[in-house]
Amino acid sequence: xxxxxxxxxxxxxxxxxxxxxxxxxxxxxxxxxxxxxxxxxxxxxxxxxxxxxxxxxxxxxxxxxxxxxxxxxxxxxxxxxxxxxxxxxxxxxxxxxxxxxxxxxxxxxxxxxxxxxxxxxxxxxxxxxxxxxxxxxxxxxxxxxxxxxxxxxxxxxxxxxxxxxxxxxxxxxxxxxxxxxxxxxxxxxxxxxxxxxxxxxxxxxxxxxxxxxxxxxxxxxxxxxxxxxxxxxxxxxxxxxxxxxxxxxxxxxxxxxxxxxxxxxxxxxxxxxxxxxxxxxxxxxxxxxxxxxxxxxxxxxxxxxxxxxxxxxxxxxxxxxxxxxxxxxxxxxxxxxxxxxxxxxxxxxxxxxxxxxxxxxxxxxxxxxxxxxxxxxxxxxxxxxxxxxxxxxxxxxxxxxxxxxxxxxxxxxxxxxxxxxxxxxxxxxxxxxxxxxxxxxxxxxxxxxxxxxxxxxxxxxxxxxxxxxxxxxxxxxxxxxxxxxxxxxxxxxxxxxxxxxxxxxxxxxxxxxxxxxxxxxxxxxxxxxxxxxxxxxxxxxxxxxxxxxxxxxxxxxxxxxxxxxxxxxxxxxxxxxxxxxxxxxxxx
Amino acid sequence: xxxxxxxxxxxxxxxxxxxxxxxxxxxxxxxxxxxxxxxxxxxxxxxxxxxxxxxxxxxxxxxxxxxxxxxxxxxxxxxxxxxxxxxxxxxxxxxxxxxxxxxxxxxxxxxxxxxxxxxxxxxxxxxxxxxxxxxxxxxxxxxxxxxxxxxxxxxxxxxxxxxxxxxxxxxxxxxxxxxxxx
Numbered sequence: 093x094x095x096x097x098x099x100x101x102x103x104x105x106x107x108x109x110x111x112x113x114x115x116x117x118x119x120x121x122x123x124x125x126x127x128x129x130x131x132x133x134x135x136x137x138x139x140x141x142x143x144x145x146x147x148x149x150x151x152x153x154x155x156x157x158x159x160x161x162x163x164x165x166x167x168x169x170x171x172x173x174x175x176x177x178x179x180x181x182x183x184x185x186x187x188x189x190x191x192x193x194x195x196x197x198x199x200x201x202x203x204x205x206x207x208x209x210x211x212x213x214x215x216x217x218x219x220x221x222x223x224x225x226x227x228x229x230x231x232x233x234x235x236x237x238x239x240x241x242x243x244x245x246x247x248x249x250x251x252x253x254x255x256x257x258x259x260x261x262x263x264x265x266x267x268x269x270x271x272x273x274x275x276x277x278x279x280x281x282x283x284x285x286x287x288x289x290x291x292x293x294x295x296x297x298x299x300x301x302x303x304x305x306x307x308x309x310x311x312x313x314x315x316x317x318x319x320x321x322x323x324x325x326x327x328x329x330x331x332x333x334x335x336x337x338x339x340x341x342x343x344x345x346x347x348x349x350x351x352x353x354x355x356x357x358x359x360x361x362x363x364x365x366x367x368x369x370x371x372x373x374x375x376x377x378x379x380x381x382x383x384x385x386x387x388x389x390x391x392x393x394x395x396x397x398x399x400x401x402x403x404x405x406x407x408x409x410x411x412x413x414x415x416x417x418x419x420x421x422x423x424x425x426x427x428x429x430x431x432x433x434x435x436x437x438x439x440x441x442x443x444x445x446x447x448x449x450x451x452x453x454x455x456x457x458x459x460x461x462x463x464x465x466x467x468x469x470x471x472x473x474x475x476x477x478x479x480x481x482x483x484x485x486x487x488x489x490x491x492x493x494x495x496x497x498x499x500x501x502x503x504x505x506x507x508x509x510x511x512x513x514x515x516x517x518x519x520x521x522x523x524x525x526x527x528x529x530x531x532x533x534x535x536x537x538x539x540x541x542x543x544x545x546x547x548x549x550x551x552x553x554x555x556x557x558x559x560x561x562x563x564x565x566x567x568x569x570x571x572x573x574x575x576x577x578x579x580x581x582x583x584x585x586x587x588x589x590x591x592x593x594x595x596x597x598x599x600x601x602x603x604x605x606x607x608x609x610x611x612x613x614x615x616x617x618x619x620x621x622x623x624x625x626x627x628x629x630x631x632x633x634x635x636x637x638x639x640x641x642x643x644x645x646x647x648x649x650x651x652x653x654x655x656x657x658x659x660x661x662x663x664x665x666x667x668x669x670x671x672x673x674x675x676x677x678x679x680x
Numbered sequence: 681x682x683x684x685x686x687x688x689x690x691x692x693x694x695x696x697x698x699x700x701x702x703x704x705x706x707x708x709x710x711x712x713x714x715x716x717x718x719x720x721x722x723x724x725x726x727x728x729x730x731x732x733x734x735x736x737x738x739x740x741x742x743x744x745x746x747x748x749x750x751x752x753x754x755x756x757x758x759x760x761x762x763x764x765x766x767x768x769x770x771x772x773x774x775x776x777x778x779x780x781x782x783x784x785x786x787x788x789x790x791x792x793x794x795x796x797x798x799x800x801x802x803x804x805x806x807x808x809x810x811x812x813x814x815x816x817x818x819x820x821x822x823x824x825x826x827x828x829x830x831x832x833x834x835x836x837x838x839x840x841x842x843x844x845x846x847x848x849x850x851x852x853x854x855x856x857x858x859x860x861x862x
Binding site: 212213216217220221224241378381382383384385399400401403404405408653654 | 763764
């Protein structure tokens with residue numbers, strides 16, 4: 093007779109077999125049996141957050157920076173509803189996450205019991221899949237399948253809802269099954285023929301561009317290596333989405349910077365004018381494409397993605413290759429090398445003119461801004477932060493808004509998994525708890541949350557978590573007293589009616605640091621900025637850095653809404669020039 | 681051109697919409713219909729009719745037939761999104777006017793009235809295999825199987841003849857000949 097284990101024991105057995113080392117959670121009535129079991133499993137460390145949303149974002153930060161799924165444990169009712177934002181965020185940005193929620197005992201389900209909610213109903217549209225386990229004999233299989241669903245194909249969040257009586261009930265534990273294809277859903281169906289078609293397009297192109305995205309990061313570090321080799325072999329220019337930053341070195345000459353709404357002039361114009369567009373692991377998000385009808389009008393489009401439903405969803409493509417980025421690009425690289433044998437260099441001379449054109453666009457220096465000696469410009473602050481931390485293996489998270497775009501524009505990433513930001517859902521309050529998760533995964537590394545003062549207040553309570561576990565995260569707040577991006581839109585599109593975008597009565601972040609028991613640093617003078625950033629970096633413990641920046645700065649360049657890529661608004665330097673010429677703001 | 685105030689682009693020119701029938705094989709488990717239907721409502725797709733029942737009790741498989749309208753791009757998306765759902769085994773779709781597919785709905789009509797009116801009703805339904813399921817002196821329940829638009833038509837036609845209640849199923853579909861949906 094095999095030994096019978098309780099549901100709670102089975103949960104931990106599964107976590108152990110899935111090689112989980114950390115879980116982020118918050119206890120409550122309906123998960124107490126699982127919390128009771130925690131003490132018997134020393135290989136699994138629980139990080140107690142201050143709000144379940146924080147647990148979710150911390151798990152996301154953990155997952156994105158380590159490539160392992162993030163695990164969350166919450167109670168029923170409010171515990172589950174609080175984690176919904178983080179689940180949705182993970183779903184939008186394809187982050188592998190396993191959320192275990194407690195539920196009221198099975199006989200009380202549907203009776204409006206205390207702390208009951210329809211968790212699987214609420215989370216159905218924001219998870220890849222979810223399960224309500226009503227039979228203890230199914231628990232092990234469901235747990236193992238959950239990890240599989242979360243981590244295979246296009247990754248994403250899953251949720252397992254476990255009623256309290258199931259946590260007490262006993263059953264035999266089942267080990268994870270050996271590799272078996274998931275419901276026949278294979279992810280690498282691409283053919284040699286498709287690869288040959290791509291090679292053919294590559295050999296003919298005169299104006300190519302590679303547009304890479306978060307799929308390269310999700311495919312693992314090998315994908316970034318393959319991508320770098322591909323870019324080197326072809327000599328093509330490459331641009332990246334917000335989520336793809338770091339897959340290709342940000343300071344390399346072939347890298348045109350980020351594209352899209354706040355992307356560089358050269359990247360967006362190259363997207364618009366190219367004759368071959370190779371999308372690697374990106375999804376033609378509306379922040380990228382601008383006006384769909386005028387998106388890259390004269391190009392052949394190739395889309396490499398693991399998710400078949402991403403193909404032709406927004407932009408019709410000429411060649412779709414469904415598969416894992418690493419496998420596809422490796423194959424492409426091998427084919428290119430094979431074809432080149434004895435033929436010397438490839439089509440690099442073909443695209444020399446294209447590079448000349450790109451250099452012209454580049455000379456606009458679209459990320460430029462007018463620096464000041466009186467006040468700290470936010471772009472300058474990010475640049476200094478980059479210069480002073482680039483020699484360390486730094487991990488950066490952000491909140492959402494202007495500071496996020498400035499971080500993406502001015503902080504150059506050289507490795508994948510170093511940049512964690514909420515792109516799809518755009519969740520203010522993501523960065524601080526995400527930094528907690530990143531630091532848990534990488535205790536010895538420098539982890540910085542580039543934040544805005546409005547965003548960071550949404551999940552500020554997690555500083556208490558950072559202090560409790562001695563996680564030396566640095567919260568670098570670009571404090572402009574406004575919801576900056578909202579203010580910018582109101583300035584540009586709503587006749588400067590700054591409706592409710594100014595935060596009065598902001599807390600004193602120095603005192604807040606004091607209250608949480610961490611270090612507070614304040615900077616408002618550009619001359620002292622370097623010294624204070626250094627002080628932050630050198631401090632061995634969590635820091636809240638209150639960086640007072642120019643409140644009126646806008647984030648440029650920018651594609652105004654409903655406009656194609658080649659009609660960007662550039663920064664103040666350029667606007668001045670245009671005013672003199674009497675041409676207005678919009679540039680062609 | 682007036683300046684757009686939205687952070688999103690304005691909708692582009694719409695392609696032509698067509699009616700399609702989706703057949704979806706799913707695990708017959710709790711919540712599976714909610715997943716399928718939720719996908720349609722969540723992504724703004726249309727459901728014109730829906731028919732669901734278990735078709736294999738041993739393998740625990742249900743077959744869902746959904747009639748929907750959409751542009752070719754939307755129809756592609758529906759298929760691909762359905763295929764991604766974990767309990768979905770396979771998905772087939774075809775145009776409503778596909779000659780190789782039979783496509784039927786069933787309707788129950790309750791007629792209240794004198795014998796001659798009921799006779800008239802039966803007569804009107806003659807083309808659609810009418811079966812009288814229940815009959816009294818002053819009423820009858822007639823079952824017909826037909827296409828959606830034919831049932832629509834009959835529904836209208838029988839009103840003046842004493843039709844007081846209609847109940848109808850969603851469409852179900854089957855390929856002609858020996859081949860099956862792949």
